[in-house]
Amino acid sequence: MKKLLGIFYIFITTLSFGNYDYPFHNPNIATIFGSSNLMVEGVSTKVPRKEYSIKLPWTKAVGEEFWYNEGFKFSLVPQKTEAPLVFLLAGTGSSHNSIRMEYFQRIFYDAGYHVVSISSPMNNNFIINGSSSRMPGLIMEDSKDIYNIMKEINKRISKKIKVSDFYVVGYSLGATEAGILSYIDESEKEFNFKRVFMINPAVNLYNSALKLDNYLDFPENERAEKIGGLIEKIIDTVVSSTLPEYTSIDIETIYKLFSKNKLTNKEMQELIGGAFRLTSIDLNYITDVINNRKVYVKEPVGKFTPMFGYFEKINFATFDEYINRVALPYYREKLGEDLKLEQLVERARLNNIEDYLKNSSKIAVVTNADELILDESDFEFLKSTFGNRLLIYPYGGHCGNMFFSTNVKIMLEFLEKGELSHEI
Structure with missing residues (x-):
C-alpha cells in the first residue's frame, strides 16, 4: 500500500455519511478556509518539483506589455523510478504552481505518482502562450489546447521519467476539462488515460x-x-x-x-x-x-x-x-x-458529451451538496450521468474539502483501484 493510503487506514476505519466529520458546515467558510489548508497528516512538506518554460509550436509572438509571461510554464514532480503520471488541472484562472496545486503535488508524490501541473486556460500565461484562439471560454476548444499541450509536455519529459500509465485529475473548471480530455483521448489515443477524477466540476460554465x-x-x-x-x-x-x-x-x-x-x-x-x-x-x-x-x-x-x-x-x-x-x-x-x-x-456545457460520460467507467466525480457554483439542474445532470460514479459530500462549499483526509483517501483509492467508495 502506498504511503498515504497506509496513513489513512490508520486514522479512518469505518466511514459513513453519518460520521463525515469535515468541520466547516458553512459553505463560504469551507470555500475560503478549507480549500487553502491541507487537512491531512503525514504529507511531505517538500517534493522534487522542477519548473519548465517551453515554446509551443502554435504560440504567437508576445508583445512587450506581456514580457514577463513569455513561454508556457508547467511543473513536473518526478518519481525516481517508473510510475504512473497524473496530469493535474488547475481551477478557473489559477496557475500551475498555485497553493492548491502544490498541495495536490505533495499528496500525489507521496502516493507514488509523477505529477505534471498545468495552468487553467483562463490563466494569463495559458492565454498568451497556450491558447490557439487566445479567447478562452469554448470549453471543447480549450480542452483541445490542453490536450495538445499535454502531448508537447510528454515529448519534453519522456526522456526524464518512465511512465506506466496516465491519469487526469482536475478541480473546479479543471474538473470539467478533465472529463472532456477523457472524451478527446478516446479518439486520439495518445495517452489512453487509465482513470479520470473530477473534483467539484462546473456543469454549465457560464451559469457557474x-x-x-x-x-x-x-x-x-x-x-x-x-x-x-x-x-x-x-x-x-x-x-x-x-x-x-x-x-x-x-x-x-x-x-x-x-x-x-x-x-x-x-x-x-x-x-x-x-x-x-x-x-x-x-x-x-x-x-x-x-x-x-x-x-x-x-x-x-x-x-x-x-x-x-x-x-x-x-x-x-x-x-x-x-x-x-x-x-x-x-x-x-x-x-x-x-x-x-x-x-x-451551449458550447460551454458538459451536456455536450453526456453519452460518453454516462458510459465511461474510468471517470469518477465528487462534489458537495452545498456547492456554490451548481444549481438543481446541474445536480440532476451529475446524478443521471454518473450514477454510482458520483459522490456528493454533505459539506464543503466550492472545493473546500479537497484536502480533508476523508476526501483525499477516497480520491487515492479510486485512482488506485477504479472504485469510488460511498462509505464515508
Missing part, C-alpha cells in the same frame, strides 16, 4: 461564472468605488506579504492569506466574489489587448504601465461582460454573424 459574478452585485455606477476598494485591499494584502510561497495574486493565494482573518458571512461572500472578479478583470483585459479588440484598451500599453489604472478603465469587468463584450463579438467573426449568446453558452 454568473453565480460568482453575483457575489459582487453592485449597480454599475457604484462598482468602481465599492469593488475598486475591495480589490485594492486584496492586492495590498497579497503584495505586503513577505512569505515566499505567495508568488501570484490568484484565488488560492487570496484565500490562504485571508483565511487567517475573522470574517463575517458578508465579508466572506465579498472575498469570494472579489477573488473571482480579479480573474474576470484579467480575462477581459488580456484578451482585449492581445487580440487588439479595443473594447476597453484603445491605446498601446507600455512595458511598465501601472495595471490598476486599467482595472479602473474596464470598470472591474465581470465574466458576463467578458462573454458579451469581448468573446461573443470575436466568435461571431469566426463562426458567423448570426451566432447568438445562447449558442455560445
Whole structure:
C-alpha cells in the first residue's frame, strides 16, 4: 500500500455519511478556509518539483506589455523510478504552481505518482502562450489546447521519467476539462488515460461564472468605488506579504492569506466574489489587448504601465461582460454573424458529451451538496450521468474539502483501484 493510503487506514476505519466529520458546515467558510489548508497528516512538506518554460509550436509572438509571461510554464514532480503520471488541472484562472496545486503535488508524490501541473486556460500565461484562439471560454476548444499541450509536455519529459500509465485529475473548471480530455483521448489515443477524477466540476460554465459574478452585485455606477476598494485591499494584502510561497495574486493565494482573518458571512461572500472578479478583470483585459479588440484598451500599453489604472478603465469587468463584450463579438467573426449568446453558452456545457460520460467507467466525480457554483439542474445532470460514479459530500462549499483526509483517501483509492467508495 502506498504511503498515504497506509496513513489513512490508520486514522479512518469505518466511514459513513453519518460520521463525515469535515468541520466547516458553512459553505463560504469551507470555500475560503478549507480549500487553502491541507487537512491531512503525514504529507511531505517538500517534493522534487522542477519548473519548465517551453515554446509551443502554435504560440504567437508576445508583445512587450506581456514580457514577463513569455513561454508556457508547467511543473513536473518526478518519481525516481517508473510510475504512473497524473496530469493535474488547475481551477478557473489559477496557475500551475498555485497553493492548491502544490498541495495536490505533495499528496500525489507521496502516493507514488509523477505529477505534471498545468495552468487553467483562463490563466494569463495559458492565454498568451497556450491558447490557439487566445479567447478562452469554448470549453471543447480549450480542452483541445490542453490536450495538445499535454502531448508537447510528454515529448519534453519522456526522456526524464518512465511512465506506466496516465491519469487526469482536475478541480473546479479543471474538473470539467478533465472529463472532456477523457472524451478527446478516446479518439486520439495518445495517452489512453487509465482513470479520470473530477473534483467539484462546473456543469454549465457560464451559469457557474454568473453565480460568482453575483457575489459582487453592485449597480454599475457604484462598482468602481465599492469593488475598486475591495480589490485594492486584496492586492495590498497579497503584495505586503513577505512569505515566499505567495508568488501570484490568484484565488488560492487570496484565500490562504485571508483565511487567517475573522470574517463575517458578508465579508466572506465579498472575498469570494472579489477573488473571482480579479480573474474576470484579467480575462477581459488580456484578451482585449492581445487580440487588439479595443473594447476597453484603445491605446498601446507600455512595458511598465501601472495595471490598476486599467482595472479602473474596464470598470472591474465581470465574466458576463467578458462573454458579451469581448468573446461573443470575436466568435461571431469566426463562426458567423448570426451566432447568438445562447449558442455560445451551449458550447460551454458538459451536456455536450453526456453519452460518453454516462458510459465511461474510468471517470469518477465528487462534489458537495452545498456547492456554490451548481444549481438543481446541474445536480440532476451529475446524478443521471454518473450514477454510482458520483459522490456528493454533505459539506464543503466550492472545493473546500479537497484536502480533508476523508476526501483525499477516497480520491487515492479510486485512482488506485477504479472504485469510488460511498462509505464515508
